[in-house]
Amino acid sequence: MAYILGNEPLLTLLFSSLRQNKVAGCYVLEGAEGTGKLTVARYFAAALMCTHPNADCTPCLSCPACKNVLSGGHVDVTELRPEEEGKRIPVSAIRQLIAETHLLPTQGDWRVLIIENADHMNKEAQNALLKSIEEPSPQTVFFLLTDDLTRLLPTVRSRAVKLKTEPLEDRVIRSVLAKESGDFASVEEAVLLCGGSLGKARSILCDKDLHEAREKVISYFKALMDGAGFTKLSLILPPGNMNRADLGRVLPMIKIALRDLITARYSNVKSEFFTDERFRRDLASIISPASALRLFELIQDLERAVAQNVNIFSALSGFHLTAKKLTQSSHL
Ligand SMILES: [Zn+2]
Structure with a gap:
């Protein structure tokens, strides 16, 4: 199965910026839970790290670099998220993250920093981040993931390229699940309840x-x-x-x-x-x-x-x- 489904307009935009050598220093990905924010960020990070990218700059998904990025374990891709659900991301964590942007990438040409639930940064943490996205280090890309853009400071928002992730269409989820499960009624139930999230649909199917x-x-x-x-x-x-x-x-x-x-x-x-x-x-x-x-x-x-x-x-x-x-x- 393809690693990434849906969100085509957003991916087209991201990859055309890569092909034109115009990758931005900071992207905000806004979308409801389960709409693929982390998947998109990792997929694009994999494209930057991939040692054998496809002609259209998409990642090969099979080289060690790709695999490490997609599993969240690449040395040049840092993922930061609240330690517990609902908790804040402290300013100390942001300062540590910023310190990394001053180091040269270890394996490839890029450094990618992904902040999940970016709206869980308080004002101090967001202000700490501001300078790094205002004057980004070369070959450094931030991805701020949020389900509510308005909870980011206007100063942060204005310095980022803002993109929206969308829920998957029912027919896409249905066709994926139908291949994984023979139970038609349960698949329909999962499609109905998942709100456009394939991950959620899968967990409903097993629940x-x-x-x-x-x-x-x-x-x-x-x-x-x-x-x-x-x-x-x-x-x-x-x-x-x-x-x-x-x-x-x-x-x-x-x-x-x-x-x-x-x-x-x-x-x-x-x-x-x-x-x-x-x-x-x-x-x-x-x-x-x-x-x-x-x-x-x-x-x-x-x-x-x-x-x-x-x-x-x-x-x-x-x-x-x-x-x-x-x-x-x-x-x-
Ligand atoms: Zn690859």
Whole structure:
């Protein structure tokens, strides 16, 4: 399989700059999680390090230099990211990174510095970086990866070439997964839930708990079709038998399903939960948008309560009581 899929416009731009010898000193790659920011940065870094590049300057992907870059282990390609998810990148880490830019590359002609979650640099760290991208060392390329460009300082943004990564199209993900798995229904489910990220689609495909949770939510909506109203929620959310991890899987799914039901009535918005469009429309015909929205809000309240460490049993019991009242008042 090709190493890189999608993001063609961005890659065309990057590689034409390489062919014209106009590689910039700093690129910002902005895009949602799973849209290939790190993949693009590594692929371009591999092109700079490759000992046998193709005629169009793309990397061969098989020489030791390419392999090292793609696995994150090339001596002239430094990757920096927060030590833990949600943590800041400290100014000390940026200073260390900048010190490296003053050294000559060890193996090739270039030095590449990739900062993941670049928006996790505080102001001090970004200011420390500023001088290096203002007056870049020759043959040095920075890649700042972020899902939100606006969280970078305007001074940093203005000195970088700004590029956007886009989610993969469903058909691309579907065709890749279909070659890896014979289970058509699970592939469709993964395509639907992955938000255009092949990596996420693959992990969904392997995630048994997630698959089970989805089956449960679907069974619930089937019961709802039989006139059970929201009372049957207690079957998939039994107060005495749920932990935080279970809730973390099931509640977001119910919300996505409800959103699908609300949008089914008013527009041709693509479903994000239901693989069966007809089932979605049938359900939407018996659950009013107002009821779906009310249940959506109840689930949000429940999520907040769970996040605040409220006792799960009592939070769920309260939730079911309110859902029951909602069923009665909305004549489901
Ligand atoms: Zn190579």
